[in-house]
Amino acid sequence: MATGLDDIDIKILQILQKDAAQSNEAIATKVNKSIATTHARIKRLKENGFIKRVVAVLDNRKIERSHIAFSLVHLKSHTKECLKEFKEEVAKFEEVMECFQMTGTFDFILRIATRDMDDYNLFYNEKLATLSSISTIQTSFVMSEIKSDTAYPL
Amino acid sequence: MATGLDDIDIKILQILQKDAAQSNEAIATKVNKSIATTHARIKRLKENGFIKRVVAVLDNRKIERSHIAFSLVHLKSHTKECLKEFKEEVAKFEEVMECFQMTGTFDFILRIATRDMDDYNLFYNEKLATLSSISTIQTSFVMSEIKSDTAYPL
DNA sequence: TCGATTATCCGTAAATTATTCAGTTATATC
DNA sequence: GATATAACTGAATAATTTACGGATAATCGA
Numbered sequence: 348m349a350t351g352l353d354d355i356d357i358k359i360l361q362i363l364q365k366d367a368a369q370s371n372e373a374i375a376t377k378v379n380k381s382i383a384t385t386h387a388r389i390k391r392l393k394e395n396g397f398i399k400r401v402v403a404v405l406d407n408r409k410i411e412r413s414h415i416a417f418s419l420v421h422l423k424s425h426t427k428e429c430l431k432e433f434k435e436e437v438a439k440f441e442e443v444m445e446c447f448q449m450t451g452t453f454d455f456i457l458r459i460a461t462r463d464m465d466d467y468n469l470f471y472n473e474k475l476a477t478l479s480s481i482s483t484i485q486t487s488f489v490m491s492e493i494k495s496d497t498a499y500p501l
Numbered sequence: 502m503a504t505g506l507d508d509i510d511i512k513i514l515q516i517l518q519k520d521a522a523q524s525n526e527a528i529a530t531k532v533n534k535s536i537a538t539t540h541a542r543i544k545r546l547k548e549n550g551f552i553k554r555v556v557a558v559l560d561n562r563k564i565e566r567s568h569i570a571f572s573l574v575h576l577k578s579h580t581k582e583c584l585k586e587f588k589e590e591v592a593k594f595e596e597v598m599e600c601f602q603m604t605g606t607f608d609f610i611l612r613i614a615t616r617d618m619d620d621y622n623l624f625y626n627e628k629l630a631t632l633s634s635i636s637t638i639q640t641s642f643v644m645s646e647i648k649s650d651t652a653y654p655l
Numbered sequence: 656t657c658g659a660t661t662a663t664c665c666g667t668a669a670a671t672t673a674t675t676c677a678g679t680t681a682t683a684t685c
Numbered sequence: 686g687a688t689a690t691a692a693c694t695g696a697a698t699a700a701t702t703t704a705c706g707g708a709t710a711a712t713c714g715a
Contacts, residue, residue: 349565350563350564350565352564360557360559360564363556363557364556364557364559365554365556366554366555366556367521367522367555367556367557368521368554368555370700370701370702371701371702371703372700372701380664380665381664381665381666382665382666382701382702383664383665383666383667383703383704383705384663384664384665386702386703386704387663387664387703390703395563396560396563397559397560397563397564398557398558398559398560399558399559399560400519400520400522400557400558401520401521401522401555401556401557401558402517402518402519402520402521402555402556402558402651402652403514403517403518403521403552403554403555404552404553404554404555404556404651405514405518405551405552405553405653406550406551406552406553407653409504409549409550409551410504410506410514410551410653410655411503411504412653412654412655415601417601417603417610434647437647437648438647438648441654442654443648444648444650444651444652444653444654445648445649445650446646446647446648447569447571447643447644447645447646447647447649448643448644448645448646448647449571449641449642449643449644450641450642450644451639451640451641451642452639452641453641455647456571456641460653460654485605485606486605487603487604487605487606487607487610488603488604488605489601489602489603490601490602490603490604491601491602492600492601492602493588493591493592493600493601493602493609494591494592494597494598494599494600495599495601496598496599497556497558497598497651498556498598499559499561499564499566499598499614500566500595500596500598500614501564501566524671524672524673525672525673525674526671526672534692534693534694535693535694535695536672536673536694536695537674537675537676537693537694537695537696538692538693538694540673540674540675541674541692541693542692544674656715657714657715658713658714658715659712659713659714659715660711660712660713660714661710661711661712661713662709662710662711662712663708663709663710663711664707664708664709664710665706665707665708665709666705666706666707666708667704667705667706668703668704668705669702669703669704669705670701670702670703670704671700671701671702671703672699672700672701672702673698673699673700673701674697674698674699674700675696675697675698675699676695676696676697676698677694677695677696677697678693678694678695679692679693679694679695680691680692680693680694681690681691681692681693682689682690682691682692683688683689683690683691684687684688684689684690685686685687685688685689
């Protein structure tokens with residue numbers, strides 16, 4: 348395949364996407380290889396950039412950041428300057444966990460994490476709504492989580 | 502605070518959200534505590550559910566799953582049965598990484614990861630569009646990634 | 656098909672790291 | 686101010702990671 352990965356690599360990546368806090372021994376058992384081989388493969392997957400990083404996933408309710416919004420943003424104009432300004436400014440806001448430029452009927456989608464509606468209101472008035480590049484913002488809030496996965500299908 | 506976390510805990514969580522692949526010694530240095538204390542705190546944060554899990558974050562280009570879509574879904578009806586059916590079925594699709602029930606002008610938002618447009622087309626025809634509970638689907642594709650973070654602001 | 660090259664694999668040993676523990680210091684309670 | 690509770694520390698031990706030398710298997714050109 349074009350990625351240069353074999354079945355064992357894929358299996359290791361599937362395992363690590365779900366739980367990266369297990370020993371090489373545990374992973375080695377699951378992929379039927381020795382610890383040394385498993386370790387060498389994981390090392391290679393990191394060095395070659397397939398694994399970008401390892402992170403802790405927090406419970407957003409317990410840490411009180413469970414008020415999640417998705418905002419669909421339209422820009423006023425689509426000049427290079429306007430786009431550049433929006434991208435640079437929006438990335439600075441810590442409440443904005445994700446921002447993607449999109450095809451279709453809106454320009455950007457944002458995932459915003461705050462403590463509660465008061466906290467969101469503050470973010471909106473003090474930060475997001477101050478960006479002059481924005482024309483309209485259509486925001487919806489998460490009511491319930493049906494599926495929340497960081498693992499890509501492999 | 503209501504979470505029961507102090508400044509040291511918050512700092513540890515901030516660090517682990519960015520990089521959970523470092524030694525306790527490295528973290529201990531950053532929070533100005535001993536290794537034993539740091540270890541005990543991290544253990545407690547896991548046991549108490551603040552840290553749900555530790556995962557590897559992959560490069561979606563390198564693994565060829567960089568064709569990302571966000572779909573806004575309207576259901577035909579909002580009866581308990583219809584909602585239940587949609588939630589159960591959509592969660593089974595491996596291409597659907599995330600699904601949230603939302604307030605506002607649409608019912609659900611989905612994040613879908615596929616290899617390319619052909620792969621998406623297959624997913625759409627064979628899986629998503631077969632769900633009888635769905636009324637309309639409005640899909641936009643990611644053109645570029647401005648910010649992509651798994652870390653909540655703390 | 657043969658031999659040479661390359662890649663993959665494994666067991667072992669050394670280095671690093673995680674984990675436990677006993678004793679100490681700080682903090683809160685009455 | 687005495688007591689109880691929680692948090693901290695350094696040091697010992699257990700477990701894991703990592704590097705290394707050599708064996709095995711796969712690949713490829715002649």
